[in-house]
Amino acid sequence: MATPVLDNPLRAGLRIGRTPEPCTMVIFGASGDLTSRKLVPALYNLARERRLPGGFSVVGFARRDWTDDYFRDLLREAVNANSRSGPVDPELWASFAQGIQYHRGSFDEADAYTSLAERLAAIDAERGTGGNRVFYLATPPEAYPTIIAQLGAHGLAHSNGWTRIIIEKPFGHDLASAQALNAEVLSVFREDQVYRIDHYLGKETVQNILIFRFANGIFEPIWNRSQIDHIQITVAETIGVEDRGGYYDTSGALRDMIQNHLMQLLCLVAMEPPALYDADAVRDEKVKVLRAVRPLSVSDTVRGQYGPGSASGRPVRGYREEKGVSPTSQTETYVALKLFIDNWRWAGVPFYLRSGKRLPRRVSEIAIQFKAAPTMIFADTPLNDLDPNVLAIKIQPDEGISLKFSSKTPGQPQIRPVTMDFRYGASFGVTSPEAYERLLLDCMLGDGTLFTRRDEVEASWALLTPILQAWAEGPPQPFPNYEAGSWGPAAADEFIARDGRSWRRL
Amino acid sequence: MSEAAIDINAIERELRQMWQEQATHPEAGGQAVIRALTLNLIVRVPDDAWAEQVLAVAPALTAQHPNRTVLVIDRPGSATELQANVQALCTLTNAGRTQVCGEQVTISARGAPAGQLASLILPLLVPDLPVVLWAPGPQPFAQPLVQRLYRLCDRLIVDSTTFADPVRELAELAAFEQTANGAPAVSDLGWARLTPWRELTAQFFDTRPFLPHLHRIDEIVIEYVAGTHPNPVAALLFVGWLASCLKWTPLADAVGIEGETIQLYLRRPAVGVGPAAIRLVKVELRPVALAGVEGLVRLALRAVDNQQAEFVVELTGDSGYACTRATIAGANPIERTATIDHPALADLLNSELRLLSRDRTFAAALHLAGGLAQRLALP
Ligand SMILES: NC(=O)c1ccc[n+]([C@@H]2O[C@H](COP(=O)([O-])OP(=O)(O)OC[C@H]3O[C@@H](n4cnc5c(N)ncnc54)[C@H](OP(=O)(O)O)[C@@H]3O)[C@@H](O)[C@H]2O)c1
Numbered sequence: 001m002a003t004p005v006l007d008n009p010l011r012a013g014l015r016i017g018r019t020p021e022p023c024t025m026v027i028f029g030a031s032g033d034l035t036s037r038k039l040v041p042a043l044y045n046l047a048r049e050r051r052l053p054g055g056f057s058v059v060g061f062a063r064r065d066w067t068d069d070y071f072r073d074l075l076r077e078a079v080n081a082n083s084r085s086g087p088v089d090p091e092l093w094a095s096f097a098q099g100i101q102y103h104r105g106s107f108d109e110a111d112a113y114t115s116l117a118e119r120l121a122a123i124d125a126e127r128g129t130g131g132n133r134v135f136y137l138a139t140p141p142e143a144y145p146t147i148i149a150q151l152g153a154h155g156l157a158h159s160n161g162w163t164r165i166i167i168e169k170p171f172g173h174d175l176a177s178a179q180a181l182n183a184e185v186l187s188v189f190r191e192d193q194v195y196r197i198d199h200y201l202g203k204e205t206v207q208n209i210l211i212f213r214f215a216n217g218i219f220e221p222i223w224n225r226s227q228i229d230h231i232q233i234t235v236a237e238t239i240g241v242e243d244r245g246g247y248y249d250t251s252g253a254l255r256d257m258i259q260n261h262l263m264q265l266l267c268l269v270a271m272e273p274p275a276l277y278d279a280d281a282v283r284d285e286k287v288k289v290l291r292a293v294r295p296l297s298v299s300d301t302v303r304g305q306y307g308p309g310s311a312s313g314r315p316v317r318g319y320r321e322e323k324g325v326s327p328t329s330q331t332e333t334y335v336a337l338k339l340f341i342d343n344w345r346w347a348g349v350p351f352y353l354r355s356g357k358r359l360p361r362r363v364s365e366i367a368i369q370f371k372a373a374p375t376m377i378f379a380d381t382p383l384n385d386l387d388p389n390v391l392a393i394k395i396q397p398d399e400g401i402s403l404k405f406s407s408k409t410p411g412q413p414q415i416r417p418v419t420m421d422f423r424y425g426a427s428f429g430v431t432s433p434e435a436y437e438r439l440l441l442d443c444m445l446g447d448g449t450l451f452t453r454r455d456e457v458e459a460s461w462a463l464l465t466p467i468l469q470a471w472a473e474g475p476p477q478p479f480p481n482y483e484a485g486s487w488g489p490a491a492a493d494e495f496i497a498r499d500g501r502s503w504r505r506l
Numbered sequence: 507m508s509e510a511a512i513d514i515n516a517i518e519r520e521l522r523q524m525w526q527e528q529a530t531h532p533e534a535g536g537q538a539v540i541r542a543l544t545l546n547l548i549v550r551v552p553d554d555a556w557a558e559q560v561l562a563v564a565p566a567l568t569a570q571h572p573n574r575t576v577l578v579i580d581r582p583g584s585a586t587e588l589q590a591n592v593q594a595l596c597t598l599t600n601a602g603r604t605q606v607c608g609e610q611v612t613i614s615a616r617g618a619p620a621g622q623l624a625s626l627i628l629p630l631l632v633p634d635l636p637v638v639l640w641a642p643g644p645q646p647f648a649q650p651l652v653q654r655l656y657r658l659c660d661r662l663i664v665d666s667t668t669f670a671d672p673v674r675e676l677a678e679l680a681a682f683e684q685t686a687n688g689a690p691a692v693s694d695l696g697w698a699r700l701t702p703w704r705e706l707t708a709q710f711f712d713t714r715p716f717l718p719h720l721h722r723i724d725e726i727v728i729e730y731v732a733g734t735h736p737n738p739v740a741a742l743l744f745v746g747w748l749a750s751c752l753k754w755t756p757l758a759d760a761v762g763i764e765g766e767t768i769q770l771y772l773r774r775p776a777v778g779v780g781p782a783a784i785r786l787v788k789v790e791l792r793p794v795a796l797a798g799v800e801g802l803v804r805l806a807l808r809a810v811d812n813q814q815a816e817f818v819v820e821l822t823g824d825s826g827y828a829c830t831r832a833t834i835a836g837a838n839p840i841e842r843t844a845t846i847d848h849p850a851l852a853d854l855l856n857s858e859l860r861l862l863s864r865d866r867t868f869a870a871a872l873h874l875a876g877g878l879a880q881r882l883a884l885p
Binding site: 007008009010011012013014015016018019020021022047048049050053054055089091092094095096125126127128130 | 701702704705706707708709711712713714715717720748751752822824827830831832837838840841842843844845857865866867868
């Protein structure tokens with residue numbers, strides 16, 4: 001059940017948003033990397049900023065033989081190492097840690113859920129959490145069905161308060177598996193209880209895309225095929241597969257980045273204005289974008305895999321030499337693709353998407369390239385010397401927006417491109433919260449706007465699954481085909497050059 | 507510059523030159539310097555000590571709200587004396603990043619008539635940007651310069667914690683806010699300091715089962731730091747806020763004083779007994795001796811009607827923290843520790859500068875508190 005907003009008369013005019021009702025967050029996979037690197041630091045920072053109510057509790061579920069105290073100490077160290085606010089504040093931590101417990105069990109062990117139910121009831125009585133629960137699946141994806149089925153079997157999917165479940169990525173590895181997982185989840189939970197996380201949506205600049213588009217009157221009239229030449233969306237990483245080689249080798253860039261993060265960015269730049277800013281209205285518009293994308297074929301894509309090279313001046317291994325990766329792997333670590341959205345706004349405007357590992361810089365941005373001036377009236381500058389206007393929405397590392405336009409060089413007849421920059425950090429002088437902070441809070445408040453809905457996930461997979469199939473059936477690729485530390489395979493440059501365009505130099 | 511030489515064009519020229527120098531300065535290391543102005547800030551201070559405080563917060567203000575500051579040191583005196591100087595204020599940023607800079611003009615005056623000062627200030631304002639007038643210190647409304655300028659401003663900022671005769675000046679502030687009716691909008695840094703207290707109080711009632719108790723509050727006790735002379739303004743504003751949010755109204759003889767303690771009586775709608783029924787809410791404001799902090803120390807909201815419940819926010823022994831505790835009869839008390847930093851002056855100002863129009867919550871709280879203050883100020 002989506003919680004109706006309480007009518008707290010003291011809320012009016014307060015400058016921070018409402019706090020969620022007291023609840024217990026049960027983290028499955030509490031001994032894992034995500035819990036200590038992201039989840040608990042995010043929860044602690046929320047508590048530190050007075051965004052969590054008294055009574056908020058955490059139960060860590062994992063199979064190691066740990067005590068509550070040992071678990072708390074471990075989490076404290078984890079927060080010390082990973083929190084954006086630095087080491088814990090002892091007073092605050094003491095109060096926060098009182099609400100943390102460890103629950104030992106294996107995911108397939110029925111008794112562990114019986115005792116979990118008892119523990120949750122005890123917490124309700126002691127800490128006033130009123131039956132409100134969030135189950136967080138921070139586990140390997142193979143464990144999702146087991147946990148969901150067990151929660152259902154033990155009556156934990158519903159309570160006298162509200163119950164929600166957060167599911168991490170990857171959500172399936174193709175259309176069929178995503179549909180199967182959705183069916184499993186929805187046989188136990190209702191869709192409005194399910195929060196599929198895509199942490200990109202928790203980033204402030206990503207949310208700013210909608211504000212930028214729909215809170216400013218001047219952009220919407222030019223946000224269409226008559227003014228825009230094409231759009232480039234880039235998510236470049238400098239890291240390789242780190243220690244996730246085993247997992248990554250079964251996944252690849254299309255599944256790991258394009259299907260979720262880049263598709264989300266695509267939806268946000270391309271969607272129509274929603275009638276109101278609410279979870280379903282926003283997600284309806286996003287789904288419409290995905291459904292309007294013209295079916296892709298392999299010739300619309302370029303794949304790459306990095307070979308040995310260097311990163312920040314150090315030599316690094318090639319992908320096939322990474323731990324957990326097959327020496328003859330055909331998994332792509334780079335994808336570039338072109339797609340069209342067949343609707344009135346976008347017909348004929350190409351969207352170029354690219355994402356890869358071991359590229360020279362870590363950068364995510366959306367660049368909107370406008371059409372060139374129709375004729376050149378300034379005799380000294382040939383038209384093709386003029387740079388078109390580009391509006392770049394930078395997501396990381398330097399969040400902000402920049403606009404490139406032409407200007408006269410002082411004292412000379414030339415025209416030169418200049419850039420007008422708006423930096424998020426410099427203009428507001430505050431650090432943005434981590435994506436997970438926003439998302440965890442939204443889930444506790446019952447706001448699903450920044451989470452992915454069932455039809456959204458499936459529409460995105462429906463678009464990309466034919467490519468995955470064609471790749472799998474096609475001939476082996478001459479991998480590796482780009483050097484670690486370069487901007488991807490030469491084929492990607494040729495791919496865009498064929499259309500008379502080029503990738504932005506980032 | 508001496509009086510004769512104060513020349514607006516010269517100041518403007520100096521400002522322009524300053525930007526050119528900044529842009530070519532070798533220390534800028536080829537970094538672009540951005541002149542980004544989001545508002546005009548006129549600060550009227552009575553003496554050099556205040557001017558120093560303002561100068562100390564200026565960099566932090568520039569970082570969040572790059573502005574043109576016109577600082578007027580408006581000293582009393584017989585001989586008229588006027589001086590001006592100009593300065594760029596750049597925020598320090600990491601190497602390689604663009605610097606954001608604002609500008610500051612200081613006008614140092616002694617015995618200058620308000621009209622003369624205003625004629626210097628007005629042409630220095632950057633057009634088409636909001637104008638904020640900040641008048642820290644006691645008796646802001648008695649200052650001729652404030653009286654002269656406030657109509658031209660979008661916002662007037664005062665600080666009730668620096669009032670000399672707090673209760674009387676609170677009543678004046680309330681009257682001013684009402685008459686101004688948003689032109690200009692009024693901010694009080696004393697009110698801004700209450701934000702964490704309001705947040706922590708409001709948060710109790712985001713919890714569904716606690717909400718009904720909010721409508722049954724019968725007693726409130728607020729303790730505040732006595733200091734050298736007690737300033738109950740924060741406590742009064744807090745009561746004003748609760749009362750305006752919960753539709754409580756002061757009784758005709760709403761105030762009593764017992765020693766140092768102020769007693770207030772309000773009526774609230776009674777719950778569950780017909781539409782016209784009312785109940786009494788009794789409020790006590792007590793000064794307590796406590797070193798090292800200012801403002802509120804502890805507040806307790808109690809419901810005795812029907813089910814007993816108590817909601818307490820209090821500073822803990824260690825500075826910077828508060829304990830919040832909800833106790834409902836028959837259940838475990840729910841406690842937590844939360845940060846309640848003593849906010850820096852710059853943070854308070856920044857939060858007020860972020861507001862674009864009249865703060866209606868503040869206006870309603872102030873109106874109610876002002877009414878109480880007026881009764882308290884009667885002999
Ligand atoms: N790490 C990240 O930054 C990140 C980012 C985005 C998404 N994700 C996603 O988040 C999920 C978790 O990632 P992670 O990196 O935290 O994984 P991880 O470090 O491998 O942790 C997995 C956790 O699951 C537990 N577990 C596995 N099988 C179990 C079983 N049968 N019974 C009980 N506990 C079991 C493990 O407990 P033991 O300690 O007992 O093995 C461990 O606590 C994955 O779906 C991943 O794709 C992670």
